[in-house]
Amino acid sequence: METAGYVAVAAIVVVGIVTIVIGSLGVRVARTTDDFLAASRTVGTRANAAAISGQYLSAASFLGVAGIVLKDGVDGLWYPIGFTAGYLALLFFVAAPLRRSGAYTVPDFAEVRLDSTLLRTVTTWFVVIIGWLYLLPQLQAAGLALTVLTTAPEWVGVVAVGLVVTASVTFGGMRSMTFVQAFQYWLKLTALAVPALVLLAVFVFGPDRDGTPPPPVFTDATSVDVSTPVTLQVAAPIDIGVRGEVDGATVNGPVSWAPGLHTVDAGTTLSFPAGATVPVVTDADPDAGEWSAPLTGGSEDGHSLLATYSLVLALLLGTMGLPHVLVRFYTNPDGRAARRTTLMVLVMLGGFYLLPVLLGALSRLYVPQLLVTGQTDAAVLLLPTAALPGWIGIGLAALVAAGAFAAFLSTSSGLLLSVAGVLSTDLLPRKLGDFRIAAHVGGVVPIVAALGATRLDFSLTVSLAFALAASTFCPLLVLGIWWKGLTDRGATMGMLIGGGLAVLAVGSTLAGVAPGGAVGVLLARPALVTVPLTFLVMVLVSRSSPQRVPANVGRTLLRLHAPERLGLGDVRRGARPSA
Numbered sequence: 001m002e003t004a005g006y007v008a009v010a011a012i013v014v015v016g017i018v019t020i021v022i023g024s025l026g027v028r029v030a031r032t033t034d035d036f037l038a039a040s041r042t043v044g045t046r047a048n049a050a051a052i053s054g055q056y057l058s059a060a061s062f063l064g065v066a067g068i069v070l071k072d073g074v075d076g077l078w079y080p081i082g083f084t085a086g087y088l089a090l091l092f093f094v095a096a097p098l099r100r101s102g103a104y105t106v107p108d109f110a111e112v113r114l115d116s117t118l119l120r121t122v123t124t125w126f127v128v129i130i131g132w133l134y135l136l137p138q139l140q141a142a143g144l145a146l147t148v149l150t151t152a153p154e155w156v157g158v159v160a161v162g163l164v165v166t167a168s169v170t171f172g173g174m175r176s177m178t179f180v181q182a183f184q185y186w187l188k189l190t191a192l193a194v195p196a197l198v199l200l201a202v203f204v205f206g207p208d209r210d211g212t213p214p215p216p217v218f219t220d221a222t223s224v225d226v227s228t229p230v231t232l233q234v235a236a237p238i239d240i241g242v243r244g245e246v247d248g249a250t251v252n253g254p255v256s257w258a259p260g261l262h263t264v265d266a267g268t269t270l271s272f273p274a275g276a277t278v279p280v281v282t283d284a285d286p287d288a289g290e291w292s293a294p295l296t297g298g299s300e301d302g303h304s305l306l307a308t309y310s311l312v313l314a315l316l317l318g319t320m321g322l323p324h325v326l327v328r329f330y331t332n333p334d335g336r337a338a339r340r341t342t343l344m345v346l347v348m349l350g351g352f353y354l355l356p357v358l359l360g361a362l363s364r365l366y367v368p369q370l371l372v373t374g375q376t377d378a379a380v381l382l383l384p385t386a387a388l389p390g391w392i393g394i395g396l397a398a399l400v401a402a403g404a405f406a407a408f409l410s411t412s413s414g415l416l417l418s419v420a421g422v423l424s425t426d427l428l429p430r431k432l433g434d435f436r437i438a439a440h441v442g443g444v445v446p447i448v449a450a451l452g453a454t455r456l457d458f459s460l461t462v463s464l465a466f467a468l469a470a471s472t473f474c475p476l477l478v479l480g481i482w483w484k485g486l487t488d489r490g491a492t493m494g495m496l497i498g499g500g501l502a503v504l505a506v507g508s509t510l511a512g513v514a515p516g517g518a519v520g521v522l523l524a525r526p527a528l529v530t531v532p533l534t535f536l537v538m539v540l541v542s543r544s545s546p547q548r549v550p551a552n553v554g555r556t557l558l559r560l561h562a563p564e565r566l567g568l569g570d571v572r573r574g575a576r577p578s579a
Helices: 003-027 033-041 045-056 059-093 095-100 106-114 117-150 154-205 304-321 323-329 335-366 376-387 391-427 432-452 458-470 473-482 488-511 517-524 527-544 553-561
Strands: 222-226 230-234 238-246 249-257 260-264 268-272
Touching: 003 117, 003 154, 003 391, 045 154, 045 323, 045 335, 045 391, 059 117, 059 304, 059 335, 059 376, 059 391, 059 458, 059 473, 095 335, 095 473, 095 553, 106 117, 106 323, 106 391, 106 473, 106 488, 117 154, 117 323, 117 376, 117 391, 117 432, 117 458, 117 473, 117 488, 154 335, 154 376, 154 391, 154 432, 238 260, 304 323, 304 458, 304 473, 304 517, 304 527, 323 391, 323 473, 335 376, 376 391, 391 432, 458 473, 458 488, 458 527, 473 488, 473 527, 473 553, 488 517, 488 527
Parallel strands: none
Antiparallel strands: 222 268, 230 260, 238 249, 238 268
């Protein structure tokens, strides 16, 4: 391991220690179920906004956005736009009423609103599925980051982050997570802001460049080690050095590649001269003009508009249904504080997402070799030392590594907390000790899955979790809060049909068995079909069973929408008793 690796590991260890120390502060005051699951509903606006932002900025935000901008250009901007805009929908439709419901979890809300044990069970399992699906890329990102920085096996990062997260959630609960996640937001912001400003200065005050889109070319002679078999697309004739197997033949020397597709086996080393055009994996776009133009669709097989609409819908409405985000609103003192928190989160996220977009564009200049290996998610980690050789680059890389692991830890802890919360209140006896048991159970499953599953682009995997959340909890919350005609039967059937189809689509994508064409696009991004379908089924089935509308629906909706100062209801109704 080189010097940069040792420094990065030291920074990561410091982040882990600080995370545990800050989390231990919450242990001293977390003595009841209310402390563990909702921090006694006393978290202030600024602290909660920082905590929400900290756990929301996941591997897809810290690493994935820059990677997808590097690969897809302008089309990659839909991810940060969707991630941020989702909080507008949350602000307008959900935040305050959800807080006034007095629940700890989404299943609690479902039971308070519709009084159905079956619906609560269905909701519980979707919380667990979404949580585990979202945890998968966080743990895989930890493995990738540690491998890139230190050459250690990927399983080391997966297991290390999994164990730290499980320990912090087990012993601290929601109050500890509030302290930890707020700290990690500011660390992540600093970890990207400092390198972004420094590298922008290097770009601006370095050698003059024209105004054309950054071309994917090697500025220096570069050797690339291909770790997995890939098919590369070559846009122009190129002479390279090869040691390994390409196009089905073993080669140890110079090779001339004509424009077209070329296969490269794992373990092959490719040596490119300075100025050579960068070949890219077949699902990336090598053309600078298309890279800087929207809706060009690189890998969408002529269906870029369909894919974009479905992606934006999933991100916009999926935020409203993410259980680890929703659970944080239960910690605000009242609905008004929940709205102020959401507004502040919008500001925090908007400022943050400018940074990975900038770093993704700069990565096209300084680390174009990632377009060959397909590891574009590692762009942020490798960019500092590529642009600034020496101790300045090493220091910036260590700061980025610290921020990356803060991203993995904060999002993973929020997800595990939401999963453990529903496991402990719905699937295990309701005692405080069972929360700790549930946290261990909830942490083991995604660790095992991350070790065995094929790694996709982090942004793609996270968007699948958003699509599932948009297809289940978004319709449940919107209709449950704003339409008195919703019934338990309608909500249950809608979630089972729309959510079930989304699960099948997600499974086929993760398994790599999705077909091509429009069907394949919708399986990878199913929200455009599954979200309207869930709404439609909920409405039609509820209309056909009006006798199942709860008798107290008027009082429940009044409590959800009336300001707390009017005293029209007990906001703690539906909450679980303290241990």
